[in-house]
Amino acid sequence: xxxxxxxxxxxxxxxxxxxxxxxxxxxxxxxxxxxxxxxxxxxxxxxxxxxxxxxxxxxxxxxxxxxxxxxxxxxxxxxxxxxxxxxxxxxxxxxxxxxxxxxxxxxxxxxxxxxxxxxxxxxxxxxxxxxxxxxxxxxxxxxxxxxxxxxxxxxxxxxxxxxxxxxxxxxxxxxxxxxx
Numbered sequence: 001x002x003x004x005x006x007x008x009x010x011x012x013x014x015x016x017x018x019x020x021x022x023x024x025x026x027x028x029x030x031x032x033x034x035x036x037x038x039x040x041x042x043x044x045x046x047x048x049x050x051x052x053x054x055x056x057x058x059x060x061x062x063x064x065x066x067x068x069x070x071x072x073x074x075x076x077x078x079x080x081x082x083x084x085x086x087x088x089x090x091x092x093x094x095x096x097x098x099x100x101x102x103x104x105x106x107x108x109x110x111x112x113x114x115x116x117x118x119x120x121x122x123x124x125x126x127x128x129x130x131x132x133x134x135x136x137x138x139x140x141x142x143x144x145x146x147x148x149x150x151x152x153x154x155x156x157x158x159x160x161x162x163x164x165x166x167x168x169x170x171x172x173x174x175x176x177x178x179x180x
Contacts, residue, residue: 001063003115005122008058010051016060017047019067027105032139050074050102055129059122061106061115069106071119075129076100082135082167087155092130093169099127101134104142116145127172135165 008016021044028035028043050056055075061068076098081089088094101123106116124132135157136143143166151168158164 003068003113003118004062005118006060006062007122008060010056013051013056013058013072014048016058016067016070017044020047020058020060020070023067023070023105023107024103026107030108032137055099055127057123059119061119063110067107068110069115069119071101071104071116071123073099073101073103073123073132073134076133082133082155082157084157084159085155085167086157089154089169093133093154096130097128098131098133098169099124099129099172101132104134117149120149124170124172130172132170132172134168136168138164138166 021040024043025035025037025040027033028039050072051058053074054077056072057074058070058072060070078095078097080098081094101120104116104120104123106119134146134151136146136151146168149170151170153166154169155167156164157167
């Protein structure tokens with residue numbers, strides 16, 4: 001079955017939020033996350049605010065109209081960094097706008113088919129920011145995938161519940177000048 005990829009901005013993303021919350025529930029029910037209905041509801045409730053952040057972009061992957069993967073993020077402006085970070089980022093990173101990847105998920109039944117790679121490629125393609133960044137649970141299988149894809153750890157953090165996180169960055173190619 002062919003996979004269809006669609007890029008959404010804040011204006012079109014809301015229509016995808018219910019399916020995204022269902023996918024989130026499946027992915028984050030797995031270890032090491034073991035998230036339940038309360039965490040899924042909090043994620044779904046936060047999506048409208050996330051979509052209003054500057055630079056918000058959502059890329060979804062669908063097969064026969066069913067959401068099988070998604071990745072989204074927004075611009076983290078120069079001078080900002082992850083809350084609860086254990087170190088300050090190096091100067092070039094600190095003084096640059098960054099694209100913060102907030103979620104990058106693929107349905108467990110569709111992993112290994114290149115969907116995740118294509119999602120992140122489309123999400124980061126042509127971004128004006130110089131860096132992409134994300135936070136990853138070091139116990140999650142995805143952490144090794146990020147490392148193989150070239151993401152480098154630059155620090156650590158912890159979720160409000162104490163779960164440790166690795167803070168990762170990926171340099172982005174210079175975006176072409178967009179003509180208006």
